[in-house]
Amino acid sequence: xxxxxxxxxxxxxxxxxxxxxxxxxxxxxxDAEKLKTxxxxxxxxxxxxxxxxxxxxxxxxxxxxxxxFKNLGDGELIIDKVKSSCGCTAALSxxxxxxxxxxxxxxxxxxxxxxxxxxxxxxxxxxxxPGNPKVKLAIEVKIIEEVSITPxxxxxxxxxxxxxxxxxxxxxxxxxSNIKITNVETNFPYIQLKEKDKxxxxxNYDVTLRGIEDFGKFNGFIFxxxxxxKKPRVDIPFNxxxxxxxxxxxxxxxxxxxxxxxxxxxxxxITLVDKNVKIxxxxxxxxxxxxxxxxxxxxSQVISVHMNQGDFSGKINGNLMIYSNSSVQPAIFIxxxxxxxx
Numbered sequence: 001x002x003x004x005x006x007x008x009x010x011x012x013x014x015x016x017x018x019x020x021x022x023x024x025x026x027x028x029x030x031d032a033e034k035l036k037t038x039x040x041x042x043x044x045x046x047x048x049x050x051x052x053x054x055x056x057x058x059x060x061x062x063x064x065x066x067x068x069f070k071n072l073g074d075g076e077l078i079i080d081k082v083k084s085s086c087g088c089t090a091a092l093s094x095x096x097x098x099x100x101x102x103x104x105x106x107x108x109x110x111x112x113x114x115x116x117x118x119x120x121x122x123x124x125x126x127x128x129x130p131g132n133p134k135v136k137l138a139i140e141v142k143i144i145e146e147v148s149i150t151p152x153x154x155x156x157x158x159x160x161x162x163x164x165x166x167x168x169x170x171x172x173x174x175x176x177s178n179i180k181i182t183n184v185e186t187n188f189p190y191i192q193l194k195e196k197d198k199x200x201x202x203x204n205y206d207v208t209l210r211g212i213e214d215f216g217k218f219n220g221f222i223f224x225x226x227x228x229x230k231k232p233r234v235d236i237p238f239n240x241x242x243x244x245x246x247x248x249x250x251x252x253x254x255x256x257x258x259x260x261x262x263x264x265x266x267x268x269x270i271t272l273v274d275k276n277v278k279i280x281x282x283x284x285x286x287x288x289x290x291x292x293x294x295x296x297x298x299x300s301q302v303i304s305v306h307m308n309q310g311d312f313s314g315k316i317n318g319n320l321m322i323y324s325n326s327s328v329q330p331a332i333f334i335x336x337x338x339x340x341x342x
Contacts, residue, residue: 043098044073045129047137052108054141059112060231067106067137069125071098078128082106085122089139093125112143119143146179146228148172149236154222156209156240160273161328164210169193169236171203171224180227188220191238209240215329216251217241245274245326248334253305253320255338263308268320268334271300281323289318289336305336313340 047069054063071077077098082091094105108123123137150170159165173179181203184193190212197204212218219239226232253266270279282303284291290306305320318336 041075042073042131043071043075043077043127043129045077045125045127045132045135046070046072047135050136051138051140054110054139056142056144057112058230059114059116059143059145059147060228062109062111063141064107064109065139067108067123068103069106070103071100073129074100076100077102079104080126080128082126083124084108085124089121089123091123091125106137108137108139110139110141112141115143116145116148117143144174146174146177146231147181147224147226147234149224149234152236154207154236154238156238159209159212159240159242161212161215161242161244164208166206166208169205169207169222171205173201173226175201178227181224182227183225184222185225186220186222188218188238190218191220191222193222207238212242215242215244243273244329245272245277246322246324246329246332247271247273248322248332250334252335252337255307255316255336257339257341258307260313260340260342261308261310263306264338265307266305268303268305269296269300270303270322273299274326275299277324277326279322279324283321283323284336285318285321286316288312291320307338313342315339 047067049067052065052067054065057063079093079096079098082093084091090109092107094107095102098104106123106125110121112119118140119142120138120140123139125135125137127133127135149172151167154167154169156165156167171181171184173181184195184205186193190209192206192208192210194206194208195203196206207222217239218241219237222236222238224234224236226234248268248270250268253268255264255266258264272279279301282291282293284305288308288310290308292304292306294302294304296302303320303322307316316336316338320334320336322332322334324330324332
């Protein structure tokens with residue numbers, strides 16, 4: 001009897017095991033079918049080309065190219081965004097949602113602007129294609145200048161008040177292009193432009209800076225006008241700094257917000273450019289500010305400005321006043337600002 005019961009029990013276990021195997025096999029088959037169905041519904045982006053060469057263009061020209069693509073998948077293709085490697089290219093998708101077999105275009109506009117020579121720019125197309133979520137496109141171009149200028153930027157450097165300096169500006173036109181320079185000018189009153197030599201394709205100008213009356217940094221542009229339709233004007237930036245017998249840094253002292261009855265400190269570095277110049281007197285206002293002077297090196301001094309405002313509260317507008325025997329900078333006024341809070 002016991003043997004018969006055991007035999008029935010074993011048969012029951014075998015039956016359960018076989019059913020479990022069949023169920024698992026059926027589940028796996030269903031999962032595989034679902035996966036296959038899901039995969040078949042995925043989008044797939046495919047471009048006809050991923051690189052385009054515009055060849056040779058002239059500086060100032062604008063060119064456009066359309067990259068064509070297609071959705072080769074069964075699922076809907078969604079273009080999330082299109083980004084370019086710099087602001088000179090603008091890329092737009094003609095259609096953001098594409099069903100199976102539909103086509104679209106990425107239009108790329110390139111403005112040669114101030115570029116010269118061989119240029120390569122990249123465009124990145126982001127989509128919901130899981131196999132290729134970010135596609136890199138590229139444009140190539142060789143940019144030729146009808147008018148080339150050397151140097152492209154003029155840096156006069158540091159100029160002493162009352163002195164003058166000159167630099168050469170070379171303007172070349174493309175041979176056999178019939179491009180002419182019609183005018184060279186600047187609206188900066190302290191720069192003089194003088195043509196010094198000229199041949200068929202090259203003009204040289206003396207660019208002279210003189211008579212500038214303000215201390216500090218300056219900048220501006222020289223404008224070269226041409227008869228070119230593609231680039232009728234070329235702008236050459238210039239910059240420099242005018243100094244006197246004395247330089248100082250910073251140009252103003254800002255303590256910002258200071259709590260009442262708290263001492264605060266700022267420093268100014270004074271440099272004597274002219275060795276014959278001497279600091280004769282230093283004063284400060286308001287009266288609750290003090291200072292002390294210490295040497296930094298043979299030509300420079302450090303002025304430490306201390307503020308201990310006591311019971312005063314509110315806004316402070318004062319000056320650090322430096323007097324010297326300089327004929328061009330007999331007095332220097334460095335503004336002081338602060339706000340004292342309770």
